[in-house]
Structure formats: C-alpha cells, structure tokens
Amino acid sequence: MSAPRALLNDFIRFSNVDGPGNRFVLFFQGCNFNCTYCHNPYTISTCIDCEICIEPCPEDALFLGPAGRVTVDWDRCTRCDICVDVCPYDSTPLARQVGVDEILSEIRSTAPFLSGITVSGGEATLQPEFVATLFAELKAHPDTRHLTTFVDSNGACTTATWDLLLPVMDGAMIDLKALDDDLHTRLTGVGNDQVLDSIRHLAQRDRLYEVRLPLISGINDADDLLTRTARRLASIDPAMRIKVIGFRRHGVRSRYQDLTEPTTDQMEHYEQVLSAAGVREIVRV
CATH class of the missing domain: 3.30.70.20 (Alpha-Beta Plaits)
Structure with missing residues (x-):
C-alpha cells in the first residue's frame, strides 16, 4: 500500500497557542464545517x-x-x-500535497526545541490515515518520540476515526460551537451530535485535553445556554478543562465583520457562569 499523502495549507514551526508548550503546527486544507466566524476561511474548501x-x-x-x-x-x-x-x-x-517523510524532515530540524506537534486546519480528521502515520513515525524515532501529538478538531468525525488515532495521539482539543443543535447548525452548517459523541469518547479514554467554547456576544453566550453547556460537560467529566475563547474579527470574512466581540467584563462573566454550573478548570483567552 502506498504511503498516505495529505493536502496541506501551511505549517508553523513554533506556536504556543495550539496546545501545551512550544509546538509545530500543521494546517490541513479542507473542512466539513462552514463557521460564520472562521478565522481561516481559505482553509475550508479545496x-x-x-x-x-x-x-x-x-x-x-x-x-x-x-x-x-x-x-x-x-x-x-x-x-x-x-x-x-x-x-x-x-x-x-x-495548498499542496505533502508526504509524511517531507513533514518529518521539517519537524526534525527543530525537534530539540519543541514540546509537541499539533494537527489543525481546516479539519485534520478528514485526512486521518496521514495523521495516524505521521504520529506513529514520530513515536517510533528516538529524536522525535519526546514530542506530544495533539489534534485540534471540530469533533465532527466518527468514533472509528478517533480509534484509528488513539494509539498514537496524546490529546485532542475539541471546539463546541453551541450545545443547542439548531444554533450549532446555524453557526456551522452542521449539527453537533458527532461533536458531543467525540467529546464523550475521548474523555472516557483519557485523550481529551480540553473543550473550547468560542463565544460571540449576543449569539451563543446566553447564561442559560452556558449553564446547560457546563452541566453537560461536567456530567461527562467534572475535571474537564474548558477554554473560553472570545470572538475576534481578525481574519473573519467581510460579511461577518459586524459580529460583536465580547468585552473583558463579559469574558469574566462567562467564567463565573460556567464555574457556578460545575466546571472546575476554566481558561480564558
């Protein structure tokens, strides 16, 4: 069988915002969501x-x-x-087609200075064979096996996809755009059943690093919605790490530039609501 290849948009050699520590980040081309507030809209389609x-x-x-x-x-x-x-x-x-060996060469050049690798997008789980092969190669080589392997995902994939990645994946960061399915569909074009299944599946297998809540003022930040979200997530794992991400206009398509950014006071309020509803670990960005 031929070695898998992937359609890659770009990569960053050093990032401290895409998982723990200093990370090499791959941005895959292609996504199964069409989020209104996407900061990388040019990665959605091929x-x-x-x-x-x-x-x-x-x-x-x-x-x-x-x-x-x-x-x-x-x-x-x-x-x-x-x-x-x-x-x-x-x-x-x-965007260009790349092979595993090409990416391994790029990673090895800076491996001593890295904490890990994160695959992002677009949506990395749309190209799972490549991700699984890359992660397995990283784990197999002495000069890269110290690197943790993370997936930054919208969670809209099957449990079979996660099961392919779990043996070589150290953690996943999953976005939950909205708990209510109708609102989630309005924001992304897709329902959230698979997202919630992914969160549960990964948490049960100790591979869920964090759930991210991207919040837009007046859209998906109502107290009742946040309370129900917190209770649902805490019922899966009371110690689940939740990252609250305030919407920012940078990079968003022009037709969505009128969406409202949360204020600092609002971000503090979100944290208070989530904490009161049972979330123990909250990070605000």
Missing part, C-alpha cells in the same frame, strides 16, 4: 481550478498546468495572498 486567481497575481506565479489544474510557480510566488483574497470559494491555490 481548489476547484476556476482560474479566477490567475490574472490578479502580480508576480505571474499562477498558471493552468497539467490536467487543467491551477499551478504555483514557487520561485515567483511571494505569498502576498492576493489569490486568497480574490477567491470566492473559501479556498486557495497554494
């Missing part, structure tokens, strides 16, 4: 080769290549992201 981005490129770095695919001349590309800005389909021509 390129359909519509050619809209070719002419606006100021460096003539894009062209129609073999089989009618929009292709990048990396010697010319300056990563100005004009192609991303003009794309009407929440995608980018800059």
Whole structure:
C-alpha cells in the first residue's frame, strides 16, 4: 500500500497557542464545517481550478498546468495572498500535497526545541490515515518520540476515526460551537451530535485535553445556554478543562465583520457562569 499523502495549507514551526508548550503546527486544507466566524476561511474548501486567481497575481506565479489544474510557480510566488483574497470559494491555490517523510524532515530540524506537534486546519480528521502515520513515525524515532501529538478538531468525525488515532495521539482539543443543535447548525452548517459523541469518547479514554467554547456576544453566550453547556460537560467529566475563547474579527470574512466581540467584563462573566454550573478548570483567552 502506498504511503498516505495529505493536502496541506501551511505549517508553523513554533506556536504556543495550539496546545501545551512550544509546538509545530500543521494546517490541513479542507473542512466539513462552514463557521460564520472562521478565522481561516481559505482553509475550508479545496481548489476547484476556476482560474479566477490567475490574472490578479502580480508576480505571474499562477498558471493552468497539467490536467487543467491551477499551478504555483514557487520561485515567483511571494505569498502576498492576493489569490486568497480574490477567491470566492473559501479556498486557495497554494495548498499542496505533502508526504509524511517531507513533514518529518521539517519537524526534525527543530525537534530539540519543541514540546509537541499539533494537527489543525481546516479539519485534520478528514485526512486521518496521514495523521495516524505521521504520529506513529514520530513515536517510533528516538529524536522525535519526546514530542506530544495533539489534534485540534471540530469533533465532527466518527468514533472509528478517533480509534484509528488513539494509539498514537496524546490529546485532542475539541471546539463546541453551541450545545443547542439548531444554533450549532446555524453557526456551522452542521449539527453537533458527532461533536458531543467525540467529546464523550475521548474523555472516557483519557485523550481529551480540553473543550473550547468560542463565544460571540449576543449569539451563543446566553447564561442559560452556558449553564446547560457546563452541566453537560461536567456530567461527562467534572475535571474537564474548558477554554473560553472570545470572538475576534481578525481574519473573519467581510460579511461577518459586524459580529460583536465580547468585552473583558463579559469574558469574566462567562467564567463565573460556567464555574457556578460545575466546571472546575476554566481558561480564558
């Protein structure tokens, strides 16, 4: 069987906001959600080769290549992201296919300075065979086996996907956009049954690092909703770590720029409501 490959948007060599410690982060291309407040909307879809981005490129770095695919001349590309800005389909021509060995080489170059690896997106669980193979290789080599392996996910995948990853995964960070299914569907385009199943499945197997609650003022931050959310999560694991993330406009698509950012006082109030409802460990960002 051939080695799995993945469609990758980009990677960051050093991050301290994508899990514990200093982490190498991979951002996969493609997502099964379409969140109104997505900060990386260009990672949602895969390129359909519509050619809209070719002419606006100021460096003539894009062209129609073999089989009618929009292709990048990396010697010319300056990563100005004009192609991303003009794309009407929440995608980018800059995503590329990568192999496990290529990513391992990148990680090894900075491994002594890293605490771990996080796969994010997009949605990393849409390419689970690649993730499982990468994590297994990291665990197998003496120079990388000290690195913890984390998945940053929307949780909308099957338990079978998690079971593929569990033997080589140290932790998962799951977003819960809203406890109410109707509101979750309005925010993401998808219901939350699989998300809640993922949270429960991972918690029972001691692989749930944290649940993240991205909150938008006036949308998914009502006291009653937060109280019910806290009680549901505490019923799964009273010691569950909850990260409260206030919405920020940076990177959000222009049509959603009128969404309201929570104030510092509101963020403190969210923490108080969650704590009163039974959550023991709360982090605010």
